[in-house]
Amino acid sequence: MGFFTDTTVCIGCKACEVACKEWNDVPDTIGLLTGESYDNTSALGADNWRHVAFVEQRKPVKVQEAGLEGLEPSAEGEDGFRWLMSSDVCKHCTEAPCLDVCPTGAIFRTEFGTVVVQEDVCNGCGYCIPACPFGVLDRRQGDGRVWKCTLCYDRLKGHMEPACAQACPTDSIQFGPLDELREKANGRLEMVHEAGVTDARLYGADEEGYGMGAFFLLLDDPEVYGLPPDPEVVTRKTKSLWGAAAAAAGALALGVAAAFAGGSR
């Protein structure tokens, strides 16, 4: 099970952020106004499991109206303004670096195929934090443990959809089995494309690529939304890393032996 977030219909209402905090009892860490458009959440982290990004761009577009026709590029040279919104979330990777590197087994894969941190096992070592290519996980201040989206594991067990998806008023956040969502997403991509929005692309929907359990329909390059353009499952190389370490260990042992060649005194 996973998410398909269609950013073309996101209206930046942040209902997903609020619903998530309410249901999961995530601390509110309301800071100051950032001055970064309407975004005062800034990033995913231990206390933000949904984050709505707001991107303001100078781009030749018609005046934005409801519906897709407002997004079509207008005549050449006409200056305009485009406002993109996108609700980001943990990707629940099908091959998850955070899960692989967790030394306690606190991070596990659920029966729904999602990735969850067991808070009663996590010892706060922080290894999963730099392992994640999306910067999703973080340690909670004053708590010492790592927290992230659980894809509402408890609600799923009760046959309910995640809080954010249920709260989303435009169905920008859709929840369901991944293969169904991918089919839906590809259909939607074609539709948007035919309406003349040729910048649209799916991010993370290709099973052969980086396997994301939460993927997106974006209107610009991933880095514009703060997403990595070419994420990598770094932990696929763990075996070869150990090979390099074993070779270096062997070299160290040989070096010590060599230091005694030519007399010990």
Place this chain on the structure above:
Amino acid sequence: MTAGRPERAVSQEDGHRSYYGRPVLKQPVWTWEIPWYFFAGGTAGASAPLALAASLAGNRRLERTARLAALAGAAASPALLISDLGRPERFYNMLRVFKPTSPMNLGTWILSGFGTATGLAAASDLLGVFPRLGRAAGAAAALLGPPLATYTAVLVSDTSVPVWHEARRELPLLFAASSAASAGAVGTIFNPPEAARPARRLLVGGAALELAISEAMKRRLGDLAEPYEKEEAGRYEQLSMGLTAAGAALAALGGRSRLAAALGGALVLGGAAAKRWAVFKAGFQSARDPKYTVDHQRERLQRRPPEERRTETFARGGRGR
């Protein structure tokens, strides 16, 4: 730049595409204990085989020094690691599972085995009891020491942090060389010149290799080597290269003078510690600035044939880059 690539977001003025200049990755939450652990564990890990080799060569004085260095490092390491945890009281959760996919889990097992073996070997040596057990424990420590010195390189390179992951081939060798240099330095500082001779060779050889591999690593990193020239990492890297080069030269040329050799050893120890701090801080700097993540990945994508660029899917006839 292809047709259809939009302008940067209004908020961006630095020429690199990002979301308000915010990092894509999270910086690690590790604090000062970790680079010191890399240094302590490395020094201990290289000291254990040095103790074994010295005992086989009949060099009692060097054997004892190296054994004590291994013991000191093995004692400090768990304390440093546990103190860095968000929930120190739950450290033992790492020992409730054996999980080879996690370098930290495997490293905890290596450290536990090394600590036990080193403790037994040192106790037998110092108290003069159970000599056979002491010898077996010393051999076990010598076997586990080198992996203890190099696994920490796997630990950092098995992450999404650009300067760590992209240096995955050089880091283990860099840590091995640096550990050899510091184990040799301890043996050199605490022994008279004739007993210290093998330790001095280890110091000079390790230090020379440390300098060479550092340069090779930065060359391979290319644009990603920039963190090693800037801010904190830049200062630690400069300090490390200077101290290591000066200390090795002093120990090599003034080996017959105990004072010169000891001073050289102290400089090399400082250089090895600074090297761990340089690597540590460079990782933070490369995670903090989105340009290292985004630009590096964009270049990687450009080098890949279009059919292998599968993160993004465009509609038929859509505008891929």
